[in-house]
Amino acid sequence: MPKILREPIVHFGLLAVGLFVYFQLTAAPEPEGSDDGIIEISAADAALLANQHSQAWSRPPTREELDGLIQARIREEVLVREALALGLDTGDGVIRNRLRQKMQFLTDSAAQALTPEAPVLQAHLEANAERFEQAGTLAFEQVLLGSNPTEDEVKATLNDLRSGADPLTRGVASMLPSQVQASAPVQIDGGFGRGFSSALAEFPIGEWSGPVRSGFGLHLIRLTEKEASRLPDLAEVEGKVLFDWRREQANALSEAQFNALLTAYEIQIPSGDELNALVVQ
Template sequence: MAFFGKMSRCGCIATMKSFIVRVTREPLVHFALIGLAIFLIFDLMDDTPPDVGTTDIIVSIQTADRLAENFERVWRRAPNAEEMDGLIDNFVREEVLVREALALGLDRNDTVIRNRLRQKMEFLASAAVGASVPTDDVLGAYYAENKDDFFVEGSLALVQVFLGPSPDDASTQAIMQALEKGQDPGTLGVRTLMPSSLPLSARATVDNTFGRGFYQSLLAIEVGIWSEPLRSGYGYHLVHIDQKQPGYVPELTTVKAAVQRQWLESQAEILEQAYFQKVLEQYNIVRPDQTVMAQP
């Protein structure tokens, strides 16, 4: 009977573990945990100035520890007793001046302060998303909907002969005939600081080298033959495409980390907007009459 009792307990434990695994994979559970985390973050990181009406400035153990941690992060060592007193004195000075500034209303209509407070609220509303880990199914579905964001552009390798800004037909034909006979391209054309060749390069590299739009003009050239004169931002070129590599959508496994980062960013935006809409419901917004504003 003891054996069967033990087996029963093991079965219950296994069932409970299975249930926990299934539940923790549910997106709704993730958002519930994220919501709880936001309240915890507010509680731990709340640095709202105290009521300016009080004259008590209490430097708590937590505040002192934070000051010491900030010091150690910069100087790679703990502060000594004299330095700790200086840190506390500086905190007290800051606290006194901040309270006096608040009492005078210096924070009102200050764009810098308002933007900083907005940034902190947006951070607090979305920071907890970092604790959420998407399942493979969730990540796969997100990737399927956003593949274009991870598209790897094509590239090509080329050799070019610069003809100058306004080449004449005779010299161009002579260079083309020399190339057909196998003459070294590096010995032909007008001397320039532009490279005579590029290894496999993406659009940005080619356009940065020869001018915007040059990469697009190369796509129509067949591999292995010299082109007709092509215009770039600097003049005209004869171009030989050595190799083309088409663009492609990579497998999820090769870009999983990047996809997960973008998924987290998207979830942070969703959570931030949801938080804002919830808070917005508490306010009555009165907008100005635009017809009145338009009057001179």
């Protein structure tokens, strides 16, 4: 594919045109004659209202319902025109924000229409590994020594455990599990306190080590299993990668769209001195 066809601004140009046409065809009909005081609901307008009803209710409208839709559209048009004539839209943050959102929706829709090939997603996965990396896991046994054991008590218990003593016969009683199956760091820290898993990760497998402090006191630990974090295969996280890729494309398209539109305007803002007078120095 030529490089120019991969540029975000080209994507926006092609897709936004199609979406603009789509929105024009499916948006609520705008009655004709807005400049001469005439409100006309054409046959095409009525057909679009009927189609919108069918999509919403899975059936065509009755004649009474269609008449009601037409009258509601006329009422809306009258009130909107009068509101615009009174300048009620001027400075209205809600209206301005809604218009901005609709422009953003146009860009987001363009991004959602993009369907990248597998190599593109694979490259995105590798370039943003930190977003998709699966945390490693740790499994371990633990013996709680209490809040303030003496140094001699810690050494004696550690020597006993390393000599083959039953860990269930050592330490103090608690509601904590004596064995923790393979768990992610966030799960371990959730049970023992922040940073607990980080200390465990430094211990050798199969050897009693420690002590390590948690919110419950000091623990002696025997690490039984350690699996490093890894970047999953694309097939395992393709949906997440696609969502993230489209999000990035939407941001790029939005910026490209804004920069393209900005060229049509001359921007005038207060001078630096005028702005400095308004801020805290």
